[in-house]
Amino acid sequence: QQQVKQSPQSLIVQKGGISIINCAYENTAFDYFPWYQQFPGKGPALLIAIRPDVSEKKEGRFTISFNKSAKQFSLHIMDSQPGDSATYFCAAQRTGGSNYKLTFGKGTLLTVNP
């Protein structure tokens, strides 16, 4: 059972365009939703994260939109640049308990053409 569904699998955007990646989750106990960025040969790096008490969070060109009732959240990359080309993973986490287990989506390979 895949608890976090991510789409699309791959995305090609022109420089300056908007990249949008969507995720949906099933477990209503999740209360922390990070996005990770992974370049080839590197481990995932935390990009931006949101808690369900807000509907949007913006950091520079990156924005998370969160819809609690629909159990969906998305990453928007404004003014996409070739340097943004990477694999993006959404994740969900239940922060109570003795460990902070991240459940990941399958990833989206973003290519930004110059």
Place this chain on the structure above:
Amino acid sequence: ETGVTQTPRHLVMGMTNKKSLKCEQHLGHNAMYWYKQSAKKPLELMFVYNFKEQTENNSVPSRFSPECPNSSHLFLHLHTLQPEDSALYLCASSHVQVYEQYFGPGTRLTVT
């Protein structure tokens, strides 16, 4: 060294070999994690250690054996692996009370 380091970065081993992966975090964290990243599959959590104590074993086969001698070091001992175990193995760390996890660059494992 800064952040989370992993050695070796690449490993090729036969099915009858025994090898170990090493992870070291330089962030003062007290929780460490092993993840498996395979092509076309989500990142899979394997093990979690909080303050050197294992708190999660995500139904991982016994041919993978973790060891956490202290809060800064984490090992994954490998023996009699299968070709389907070929993957990128990622180590991560965090503070127990803080959500953000920091990943190392991974070890690319190929089982022949």
